[in-house]
Amino acid sequence: MRLAGKGLVDRSTPVQFSFDGTTYKGFAGDTVASALLANGVKLMGRSFKYHRPRGVLSAGSEEPNALITTGKGAGQEPNVRATVQEVYDGLVTRSQNAWPSLDFDVMAVNDLGAPFLGAGFYYKTFMWPKRFWEAVYEPVIRKAAGLGALSGKSNEDTYERAYAFCDLLVIGAGPTGLMAALTAARAGADVIIADEDSLLGGRLNAETGAVGHQSGAAWAAAVVAELSSMENVRLMSRTTVTGAYDGGMYGALERVNQHTSHRGGGAPLECFWRISAKHAVLAAGALERPIAFQNNDRPGVMTAGAVRAYLNRWGVTPGKRVAVFGNNDDAHRTARDLAAAGVHVVALIDSRNDVAVPDFDGRVFKGAQVCNAAGRKELESITIRTATGEEALQVDCLAVSGGWNPTVHLTCHMGGRPTWREDIQAFVPTDGSIPNMTVAGACNGVFSTQQCLNDGVEAAKAALKALGKKNADVEVPKAEDAPYQMSPLWAVAGKGRAWLDFQNDVSVKDIKQAAVENFRSVEHMKRYTTQGMATDQGKNSNVAALAMLADATGRGIPETGTTTFRPPYSPVSIAAMGAGAQGHGFAPERWTTSHKRSVEMGAPMIEAGLWYRPSYFPKPGESTWRQSCDREVGYVRNAVGVCDVSTLGKIDIQGPDAAKLLDFVYTNMFSSLKVGRVRYGLMLREDGFVMDDGTTARLGEQHFVMTTTTAAAGNVMRHLEFVTQALHPEWEVSFASVTEQWAQFAVAGPKSRELLNGLLDEPIKGESWPFMACGPVSVVGVEGRLFRISFSGEHAYEIAVPSRYGASLFDILLKRAEEMGGGAYGMEALNVLRIEKGFITHAEIEGRATAFDIGAAKMISAKKDCVGKTMAARPGLVDEDRPQLVGLKPVDAAKQLTAGAHLFERDAEAVRINSKGHVSSVGFSPDLGTMIGLGFFARGPERHGEVIRMVDHLRGVETEVEICHPVFLDPEGERVRG
Amino acid sequence: MVELIQISPCAGLLPITLGSVTLDEQDVGRLTSLSPFGDASDLSAALEKAHGCTWPKPNRSTGKDGGRCIWFGRDEALLIGPAPDMGLAKHGAVVDQSDAWAVVSLAGPGAVDVLARLVPVDLRDAAFKRGHTVRTQVMHMNASITKLGTDHLMIMVFRSMAGTLVYDLKGAMAAVASRG
Incomplete structure (x- = not known):
């Protein structure tokens, strides 16, 4: 019910939203919870396990009960706390975990079975038969118990990630945080103040006490106004600091548009911030804890502070006949405020005997306890137990306070443990738990407004000192300074279930049961009962639960200890953490200069590292990729083919010691290479296995260009850095990646020279450009480079021009090739061409192959040292029994070969221990009219001509294959020199 | 043609x-990667003489529009704007990255x-x-x-x-x- 003249909501801005299909009215500034309460709706959810009716317990992000689903369709969001979600026009919300409706939930039958469903029931019940767990039990349990669900559709909303930096991060904008931010900001520090609420001010907005000459809320608004006007301050409302990490990094989730209907157009729904702060002040406040008693989960039972918040901030009374039950003076304020607002306060029940109770119009019970509540979907009455007996009171709302727990969570994110304080019966942060963080105010166990204001100033001063900044004059206003007095009361003794963890349906009995069954460690108790394992991480119940455990095990609370607090403080959507990394944002897309043209030609693009390369170029009338691939292979074998090879890594190496570096990183000699010539090189890792291979061209005495495999370019670059920084820092050599500088195309086939000569300003002849020659050329007036190298075994070249001309050169090469009966070829054809010639790629040198394995043992020069040389000589790496490179062809030419298949002796059973090798690459050779492959087989080179078994267990393929020499075509290499 | x-x-x-x-x-015109073979002082002097900007310290740039030199990594600077004076090649690698x-x-x-x-x-x-x-x-x-x-x-x-x-x-x- 809304009360006239109370609250901070904007009554001039009415808002309509829906809950479970019914439209309700609220005001700007309302949460779903406050607006529903204003409309008299108390039943907001069903509990996780027993499907008990639940209403709102709190007024903040710690809410365990009032979880709703917002939105519709792909954008629907489950498990949103009704106490956090602000209302806006058109907001659609619904309840969760109830069927067919919130009001009548079939699964509430679980509640009747409660005696059998206590802690650990499924460990005991669903053990047999073993295979039933995954197939039957788990799916049924998951269906019966649960929270909201995702839509199952791809989320189309926009999310954002961002970085922020500051001198001082103030976490929490209550009296402590505001005062700390103001003090630091006036001193000129670069300040960020973040608060999870939409309205900054914390408890000041929920209480009636004055600060200085104005109300707490008005004072907070004035400070916020001053801070907003300062250039060195960033105010971040609706922003929850969710985690504290190494190096002064904090994670924070901002609800950017969760409170508006604004979607699309790039507007983010949420933003996940990474805030780098030199210093932090934690002013996160405290959370009020309930007291456990029988049926204390009935809708209408709320924390006393929440009742005050609804009353003072939102102008809503959650009930017409309210009782207040507490073990501390703070609870008295609820009775006082309600009475002052004209709400009928039936009774104030204080568990303490010797306590001063303020003047008050209702009944007062001292030394009394509430021991039961009645009413199923709405609280109807409570039972009070006094020294003289029990008495029932008709109430529709009970405000409960069991004291306050400082919000220590963030201080424990780096492994810190909180410290127990007997006087306030609560844990407080342990000093130094987070480097460069000062804890202040209620989250440090300081509970009066005055002391919070003072503490905020002190924390800021400490931060300013650490930052080396001078203090500014800040006057601390006068505020309420009542001492916090309480006497511990965790649970009221009695029969029935008294709830501790509302969200996971864990009762006092469950904790005791855990102790009885010897789950005495707090971590064991947590997992056995599931207490604290729900989305609220037990914010309302952790301390009470371990107090119960302490009691049941005869230990004190500090000895019992707490479970581990982990980030995030409150739930963070994965969409926000991974913002921007969907679709095109998943990884950078590296496009060659011929990309556009290739796509226009219909080429399916495949990824090689981050690069996109054309798989093949389909022509009209071709219905399979094989047809295209065979045709393209034919271009190269019979006419001329053009292929973009710009993606291969190109590293420019210069300096007096450039040749030394190459001799050291390659197994073979490069210092002897003549200028204007190219040589193939093999590179080993330090452990002696093959790292990469490629060609290196000598452009000058001290100038080389190394090429690497496309996907290995980064690794090779890193390897060169390692060698020149760590092994030979004395060498005068520099290197730079020039992969992107040059667009490079392979022009391969018998007509390749003819094609090039139409473009080169000075045509080349056989003798001037023999096989493995290289040098500068002028390509239609543009300075380029030409390399006579071949990856197809044909007479071939690679021609390079600066990338700005790449697209144009590709078009010209293509046009000319087509005129000569050739054309573009893609990765599939390239693969077939190189397998026919027995050339290896990273399908062969995949990290486990040695130079010996690929038949290149002799490439490790005996005349010099190189990286990996010693290790490559280990007996195990040159063992004749190692699988070694071979060619493979099916005995029946029509049969299939598959890459990844294993190789066995002809008469051996195809099981793991009999595997003698595997197939690494396969392709269909149009020239040979059969599939051919490369692979590794034990003592393979000795066994050419023998027949073995190829078995692909994954694809279900078995083929008899003949071992042969890995070079299938033109073994003498006549074509390449032609 | x-x-x-x-x-x-x-x-x-x-x-x-x-x-x-x-x-x-x-x-921005030409981009040239510069990297000394050893110490950067000779290259810096040559750079200043030819292009009016010195070798930049880490995370800093020298020069101005039309002749800027930015720090580009360990022992690497990027000359932005002019075609590099080939005299620089005596003191380090000069690589076109335009x-x-x-x-x-x-x-x-x-x-x-x-x-x-x-x-x-x-x-x-x-x-x-x-x-x-x-x-x-x-x-x-x-x-x-x-x-x-x-x-x-x-x-x-x-x-x-x-x-x-x-x-x-x-x-x-x-x-x-x-x-x-």
């Missing part, structure tokens, strides 16, 4: 203006806020002044970012990633613009 046509890395993608921020491709990088400028109030969505470095004026430069990341891409003035930054990534650069920046610009 056959002719090779030049195409810039961001051709057809830019400019884009969203809110108060404009993203545009920059033609076609290797996509160079864009992001300018206008809020440009730093846009980059705060993608770059894990404080680029605000107080920490990152005019002439400061950094090798860092733009989303997932390795990048070089140089402050040319308040709300004016030069961003470089590999040429092949120009499309992704524009995609990422456009998303961040839209997000910042939506906040008004």
Whole structure:
């Protein structure tokens, strides 16, 4: 019910939203919870396990009960706390975990079975038969118990990630945080103040006490106004600091548009911030804890502070006949405020005997306890137990306070443990738990407004000192300074279930049961009962639960200890953490200069590292990729083919010691290479296995260009850095990646020279450009480079021009090739061409192959040292029994070969221990009219001509294959020199 | 007559203006990677003599528009603008990189806020002044970012990633613009 003249909501801005299909009215500034309460709706959810009716317990992000689903369709969001979600026009919300409706939930039958469903029931019940767990039990349990669900559709909303930096991060904008931010900001520090609420001010907005000459809320608004006007301050409302990490990094989730209907157009729904702060002040406040008693989960039972918040901030009374039950003076304020607002306060029940109770119009019970509540979907009455007996009171709302727990969570994110304080019966942060963080105010166990204001100033001063900044004059206003007095009361003794963890349906009995069954460690108790394992991480119940455990095990609370607090403080959507990394944002897309043209030609693009390369170029009338691939292979074998090879890594190496570096990183000699010539090189890792291979061209005495495999370019670059920084820092050599500088195309086939000569300003002849020659050329007036190298075994070249001309050169090469009966070829054809010639790629040198394995043992020069040389000589790496490179062809030419298949002796059973090798690459050779492959087989080179078994267990393929020499075509290499 | 046509890395993608921020491709002239074979002092002297800018310290740049030298990594600087004096090659590697990088400028109030969505470095004026430069990341891409003035930054990534650069920046610009 809304009360006239109370609250901070904007009554001039009415808002309509829906809950479970019914439209309700609220005001700007309302949460779903406050607006529903204003409309008299108390039943907001069903509990996780027993499907008990639940209403709102709190007024903040710690809410365990009032979880709703917002939105519709792909954008629907489950498990949103009704106490956090602000209302806006058109907001659609619904309840969760109830069927067919919130009001009548079939699964509430679980509640009747409660005696059998206590802690650990499924460990005991669903053990047999073993295979039933995954197939039957788990799916049924998951269906019966649960929270909201995702839509199952791809989320189309926009999310954002961002970085922020500051001198001082103030976490929490209550009296402590505001005062700390103001003090630091006036001193000129670069300040960020973040608060999870939409309205900054914390408890000041929920209480009636004055600060200085104005109300707490008005004072907070004035400070916020001053801070907003300062250039060195960033105010971040609706922003929850969710985690504290190494190096002064904090994670924070901002609800950017969760409170508006604004979607699309790039507007983010949420933003996940990474805030780098030199210093932090934690002013996160405290959370009020309930007291456990029988049926204390009935809708209408709320924390006393929440009742005050609804009353003072939102102008809503959650009930017409309210009782207040507490073990501390703070609870008295609820009775006082309600009475002052004209709400009928039936009774104030204080568990303490010797306590001063303020003047008050209702009944007062001292030394009394509430021991039961009645009413199923709405609280109807409570039972009070006094020294003289029990008495029932008709109430529709009970405000409960069991004291306050400082919000220590963030201080424990780096492994810190909180410290127990007997006087306030609560844990407080342990000093130094987070480097460069000062804890202040209620989250440090300081509970009066005055002391919070003072503490905020002190924390800021400490931060300013650490930052080396001078203090500014800040006057601390006068505020309420009542001492916090309480006497511990965790649970009221009695029969029935008294709830501790509302969200996971864990009762006092469950904790005791855990102790009885010897789950005495707090971590064991947590997992056995599931207490604290729900989305609220037990914010309302952790301390009470371990107090119960302490009691049941005869230990004190500090000895019992707490479970581990982990980030995030409150739930963070994965969409926000991974913002921007969907679709095109998943990884950078590296496009060659011929990309556009290739796509226009219909080429399916495949990824090689981050690069996109054309798989093949389909022509009209071709219905399979094989047809295209065979045709393209034919271009190269019979006419001329053009292929973009710009993606291969190109590293420019210069300096007096450039040749030394190459001799050291390659197994073979490069210092002897003549200028204007190219040589193939093999590179080993330090452990002696093959790292990469490629060609290196000598452009000058001290100038080389190394090429690497496309996907290995980064690794090779890193390897060169390692060698020149760590092994030979004395060498005068520099290197730079020039992969992107040059667009490079392979022009391969018998007509390749003819094609090039139409473009080169000075045509080349056989003798001037023999096989493995290289040098500068002028390509239609543009300075380029030409390399006579071949990856197809044909007479071939690679021609390079600066990338700005790449697209144009590709078009010209293509046009000319087509005129000569050739054309573009893609990765599939390239693969077939190189397998026919027995050339290896990273399908062969995949990290486990040695130079010996690929038949290149002799490439490790005996005349010099190189990286990996010693290790490559280990007996195990040159063992004749190692699988070694071979060619493979099916005995029946029509049969299939598959890459990844294993190789066995002809008469051996195809099981793991009999595997003698595997197939690494396969392709269909149009020239040979059969599939051919490369692979590794034990003592393979000795066994050419023998027949073995190829078995692909994954694809279900078995083929008899003949071992042969890995070079299938033109073994003498006549074509390449032609 | 056959002719090779030049195409810039961001051709057809830019400019884009969203809110108060404009993203545009920059033609900065020649890009030359310089890297001394040993100590940088000889190269620095030659550089100053030929192009009027000294060897930059880490995270700093020297010179000005038309002849700028930015720190580009360990023992590496990038000369931006003029064709390099080949006398420099005596003291270190001189490598043409004019076609290797996509160079864009992001300018206008809020440009730093846009980059705060993608770059894990404080680029605000107080920490990152005019002439400061950094090798860092733009989303997932390795990048070089140089402050040319308040709300004016030069961003470089590999040429092949120009499309992704524009995609990422456009998303961040839209997000910042939506906040008004």
